[in-house]
Amino acid sequence: MTFRRIASYLVSTGTALAVGAALWAAPGAACAEGFAVVATQTIYPGETVSAAQLKEVEVTNPNLAGGYAKSISEVDGMVSKRTLLPGRTIPVASLRPPYAINRGANIRLTFTLGNMTISASGTPLSDALVGDVIKVRNLDSGVIVTGTVLADGTVQVMAK
Structure with a gap:
């Protein structure tokens, strides 16, 4: 197919105008994506x-x-x-997001049963975000407990 035939086909279908407009558009004007x-x-x-x-x-x-x-x-x-x-x-x-609790830091453990709340010091065994369930070593007894990380940086211990 010759160039003349291709050009006449593009003109007859209106494609030549679209191709020409795209080629002559200002750089970035037609294709800006934000x-x-x-x-x-x-x-x-x-x-x-x-x-x-x-x-x-x-x-x-x-x-x-x-x-x-x-x-x-x-x-x-x-x-x-x-x-x-x-x-x-x-x-x-x-x-x-940044961790709410870092492994090895001193944190507060809380356990709530009805109106009674027990608090102790602990060390998390892993880094954690708010809402994560992690294992924490109680510094007083050495027992490893499981709890949920709260927004204030404490861990709410779960009952067994």
Whole structure:
């Protein structure tokens, strides 16, 4: 098929106008996909991400895979699970909230039965988020108990 035949086909079907408009459009004008958050410096695993380490950039690549952070508020205060490189989008899956309780720290254990509440000191055996069920060693007796992490950093011990 010759160039002349291809051109006449495109003109007759109206495709030539769409192709021409796409080719002559201003870069980024027709394919802007919103904003993405990128790091301005290398962020290492376990590091808490701050707004000073981030910037929002306009996404102009329509083929960019989804799952990336679109605003700084989504990322600020989160902890990186892997190395985040400068200028690269930040996948939401590579972030986690900060732990409410860190392994080895001194925490308060509480056990409630009716109106009675018993409190003791303990050491968590793992890092945990609010709502997680973890094992904690009672520092007074050495017994390992299971409990739920509360928002105030205490562990509510479960009855056996």
